[in-house]
Amino acid sequence: MKKFFAVALLFALALTMCGTVFAADKKPVVGLVMKSLSNEHFKKMEEGVRKYTEEDGSYELIARGMNSETDIDTQISIIENFIAQGIDVMCIAPADSMGIAPFVKKAVDAGIVVVNFDNPLDKKALTDNGLPEDFVYVGPNDEYGAYLVAKYMGETLGKGAKVILLEGSPGADNARQRQNGFLQGVEETGLVVLADQTAHWEIEEANTVLTNLLTIHGDEVQGVITAADGMAVGSIKALEAAGLGGKVLVSGYDNQDQVRPLLLEDKLAATVDQFGATNAYEAIKVGIRIMNGEKLSGWIKTPSELVTKNDLK
Amino acid sequence: MMNAVNDANILSIKNVSKNFPGVCALSDVSLDIRKGEVHVLVGENGAGKSTLIKIICGFHPGDSGEVLLEGVHYAPETPRAAMDAGIRVVYQEFNLLSYLSVAENIFFDHLPRKGPLVDKKKLHDDTVKVLRRVGLDVDPWQPVELLGVAQMQLVEIAKAISSKCRVLILDEPTATLSPSEISRLFDIIRTEKQEGLTVIYISHHLNEIYDIGDRVTVLRNGEIVGTKSVKEIDIPQIVSMMVGRQMESEYPFMDEFKQTDIPILEVKRLRIAASPHEISFALKQGEILGIAGLVGSKRTETVRAIFGADARLGGEILLNGKMINILTPKDAVEHGICLLTEDRKSQGLILDMQLDCNISLASIDKVSKLGLIDYGEERRQAERFTASLAIKTPSVSQLVRNLSGGNQQKAVIAKWMFSDANVLIFDEPTRGIDVGAKYEIYLLMWDLLSRGKGILIVSSDLNELMGICHRIIVFSEGQVSGEVLRPEFEQERILRYAYRVS
Amino acid sequence: MDTKKIAYLMLNEAGIGVVLVFLCLVFSVFVPKFATMNNISNIFTQISINTVIAVGMTFVILLGGIDLSVGSVLALCTILAGLTITKETLPLGAAIPLAVLASMAAGMACGLFNGWVCERWKIHSFVVTLGMLNMARGAVLQVSNSRTIYSFPKEFNAFGTLSYYGIPLIFIIAVLLVLIGHFILKKTVFGRMIYAIGNNEEAVRLSGHNTKIYKVTAFVICGATVGLAAILYMLRLNIASPILGNGFELSAIAAVVIGGTSMSGGKGSLIGTLIGAAIIGVLNNGLLLMGMSDFARQIVTGAIIVAAVIIDTYRARLSKMLS
Incomplete structure (x- = not known):
C-alpha cells in the first residue's frame, strides 16, 4: 500500500x-x-x-x-x-x-x-x-459605493426624511465599509436614521427584522437602505405586507439579476454595481x-x- | 463459628422511619447488628430493605429515629461520609471503572503516592495482598472490563475491604454467580468474619441463609416482622413471615395436568452465532419444559434465536408439525410464539409508559380500528388482565416504572396473554422477584397450561426448574447434553450433565 | 378533581406555555406597540415556517434521532418548486399544484434517504443527516447554477399575503399541521409506536413490531414538512434561493426542545413545539421592538432558551407530585 x-x-x-x-x-x-x-x-x-x-x-x-x-x-x-x-x-x-x-x-x-x-x-x-x-x-470602494446610494436616497427623499438601515454581518469588512459609506451619505444629505440593524445578508432575516421595525416606525419611515440586494428583496416584501408597498423607497446593493424587475416596477429605487x-x-x-x-x-x-x-x- | 460472634452491637438502628411522597417506606424500625455476625435481611420487594440500607449508607436521611455506630450517634450526610466511617456496600450493579486496571479500581479512593506521582510498586504489592485475601488470582494491571462477573464482584469486595471496613453490606451478591462461585464467595465471607468483619447480607435465595447467616431479619411493608437466629427458624416459617400468611410449598406442581406426546414446538438442528453445534428438542403439548445449564451454555441465545430476536444460522422450527419461517420477532409473534426476556426492564417493558399501553403493546390491532386507538377498549382490556392476574396497581394509568418487580413481570405476562400467544418462552422468569410474587407467577403458568399453551422456561435456579417442570433439558456449551424427566429430578444428575461429567 | 386533571394536562402538554404567557405580559407592559393586532399578526407570520419544520423535527426527535439537513433540503425544495412554477410551458392551474408536489416529493425523498441509511447500516442520524446537509446544499447549487429564482406568478404570490381576521394564511396552515400531527401522535397506532420506540426500541421490536418502518417513516414525515415549509417560504418571500435556510435546523431543534421534547426521545408533544416556536418568535420580535442591539439580543435569547428549559424541569417535578 x-x-x-x-x-x-x-x-x-x-x-x-x-x-x-x-x-x-x-x-x-x-x-x-x-x-x-x-x-x-x-x-x-x-x-x-x-x-x-x-x-x-x-x-x-x-x-x-x-x-x-x-x-x-x-x-x-x-x-x-x-x-x-x-x-x-x-x-x-x-x-x-x-x-x-x-x-x-x-x-x-x-x-x-x-x-x-x-x-x-x-x-x-x-x-x-x-x-x-x-x-x-x-x-x-465599498465605502464610496455605499455613499453614492445613500446620497441618492437622501437627495430623492429630501432633507429630514426618516430612514432605516439594514446592514450585513457585523464583523465582515465590506459590511463595515458599506455602513460607513451609508452613514456618510446620510449625514451629508440630512437624513434621519430611525434604526440601524443587521440582517446578516439574509433575505428572510431582513424581512423579519424590517417587519418588526415597522411596528414601531411604520408611520414615519420614508426609506430603507440595505447593504445587499437580497435584503432589499426581503424588505420590499415586508413593506408590501404592511401595506406600505410603493410608499417607502428601498435601495439595494450589488445589482444582482433578481432586482432588475424590481427596478423596472419602481419597487426598488436604486442599487450599486461594482462589476x-x-x-x-x-x-x-x-x-x-x-x-x-x-x-x-x-x-x-x-x-x-x-x-x-x-x-x- | 459462634465464638467469633460477641454480643456487642456494632450498629443500632433505633425507631427509624422514612416517608416518600405517598409511600411509607420504613415505619419505626429498630434493629441491632452484632459485631462480627453475618446478618441476613430478607423481605419482598418494597418491604424496605433498600431504604434501610440507603439510610445507613448516607444516600438519604431518615425522617425520625437515630442510628448508633458502636454506640456513637451516626448520621452520614453523604455516601462518602458513610464510607469514611467504615460502612461499605457492594451493590448488584457494580461501580467499577471498566477501562481502569484492577489495582486502580481497588485503590481508587486512596492511591498510594510518591510525591505527586502514583507509587506503582506499592500499588501493585498492596493489590496482590488484598486480592489474595479474596482469593482472586488476576494480574493487578488487567483492565476490569476483561474480567467475568464473579471476578468483578470479588474486585468490588476487595475494594471494600482494602481500607477501613467495619460493616460490609452485600446486596444480592449471588444473583449472577454460578454454584462454585457462590461457595467461594461464602468461604471469603467466613474468613473475613473470623477477622472480625460484620456483614449485612441481602438475598432472595432463602437457602443461602443457612449456608452463611448467623441471624436473619424479616421485613414486610416497611416494618420488622422479626429477628431470629438461623437455628431457630426454617424456610417455610421465613416465607410465612415475609408474605404474612401460610404457604404450603414454594413451588406449586399440579399433577392433574399430564403432558402428552404431541409436540407443539419442535426445534431441529438449530444453529446460532458463535457456536459450532446443532440444537434439537421438542416442547410437548401440556408440559412445562425447563432448560437448565451454566451461565454461558447458550440457553438465552438459543431461545432468542427461536424467537427471531437474534439471527438463526441454520435449522428448522416446526409449530404443530408445520415448518414456519421466523426471521424477526414479528414473524414469531404472528405465529403465536412469544419470549419473556430475562431483562424485562430493558427488553420487555416500556417503563415510562402506562400499564395499559404496555399490556396492549403486542396486540395494538385488537384495540384499534383503521389505525386509530380505541382508548376505552384498551383500558377495559387492560383492567380485565390487571384483575385476572392480580397486578397490584392503583390504576392501569400507572407508569410501569412505579410497579414492583413481580408486578412488572405480571404485566409482561398480561401482554402476551392478551396477544393470545400459544408458546410462551420464559427466560429467568422470577429473577429479582420476591417469594410471594414468584408463587403467583408459577400459578399463572399453570393457568396458561390449562388453556392448552406450551411453556418453555430457562432458569439458573435449579430448585425452581425442579419445582415446576415436567421435564428438564440441560445445555452445555451450546449443546443439549442431557434430558431428565420429573421422576428422576435430582440436582446432582442435572449438574453432571451441565458440567458434562459422567 | 377536574381542575386537578386540567392542571395536570396543562403541565404535561403545555407547561412551557407559562413562560410564553409571562414573556408576552412583560413585553406588553414595556413595549408599547407589542400587543397590537398588527404586531401579533407579524409574529404569526414569522414563526410559521419554523413551526412547520419543527413539527417534522418533533417526530424525529421523539424517536431519539435528529435531522440536521432540514435547512439545505428546504433550499432544494424551494428551487425545485421554483423551477416548476416558473416553467412557461405549464398552465398556471397545473404549475402551482405541481410545484407543491415537487417540493413535498423532494423533501420526502431526502427524508427517505436519511431514514433508510440510518436503519440499513445502523448509523446515528446525526451523521447521516449531516451528510445530507452537504449533499442537498451541493445538489441545489448545482441544479440552480447558484442562481436565485424569482418573479413567480402573481396568483401564487397573492396567497402569501392572504389573512383572515388578521391571522395570516401561512400561520393557519402551520397551526393546522400542528393539530393534525398532534392527532396522529396521540390518537393513532402510529403515534403510539413513535412514543414507544422512542422510549424503548428493543422492547417494541421484541413485542413483534417492525420498528424500522416507523423510524424511516418519521424521517419521511420530517422531509414532507420541510417540503411544505419550502412552499410557505416562497409564499412569504416570493423567492427561491439555493443559499437560504442556513441554520434553520437549529431554530427548529430549539423550538422542539424548548417545547419540552426530550432529546433522548419518547417524551414530548407538538403543542409544546408550537409554543417553543412562539417563544423564539416573541423573543426576536419583542427584544427588537425594545430597541435592543443585535449582540444583546443574541445573549438574551440564548439565556432565555436555557432558562425556559430549566423552568421545564421544575414543571416535570410539579406534574409528578400531582399524579
Missing part, C-alpha cells in the same frame, strides 16, 4: 512538473481564488472572467472557489495547491483579510505574482507578514503587467456605479 502511494505521488509530481514546463513555454497560467461560488456575485464573476479569458486568449485560467463565505481552510489549501503547481499569477479575493496574509506571503516567496482583489488585505497583517503596506489591490467580472479581469491584467516587469502598487480602484431604473433603458 505504501509503495502504491509513493508511486502515485511521484506520478502526480511528474504531471505537475510537466504542466509547469509546458505552461512556461506557452501562455502564463493565472490562478483565480474567489470566495463562495454559492454566492451569485462570485458565480457571475467566474462566468464573466471565463468569457473575458476566451476573448483575450493570452493566458490560461484556473478558477477556484469555496463552499461558504467564511471557509478559510479551503481557501488556504487552494493557495497551497497553486504554489505546488507553480502558477505564474494568482489573483485572490481573501475570505479573511487578516488570516490569509501569511499564505499570500508564501505564494510571493514562491515567485508567484500575487494580486489582491475584491476585498483588501488588512494593512497591519500585510506588514506583520513582511509584505509591503501598499500591496497591490484591485477593487471597488465583479470586470473587476476580476482587471486584476488578472494587472498581474500580467507586473509579471512583464511593470511596477504597480497600492489601490487600483475599479468603478462603483449607482444603478437606477433610468440606467436600465
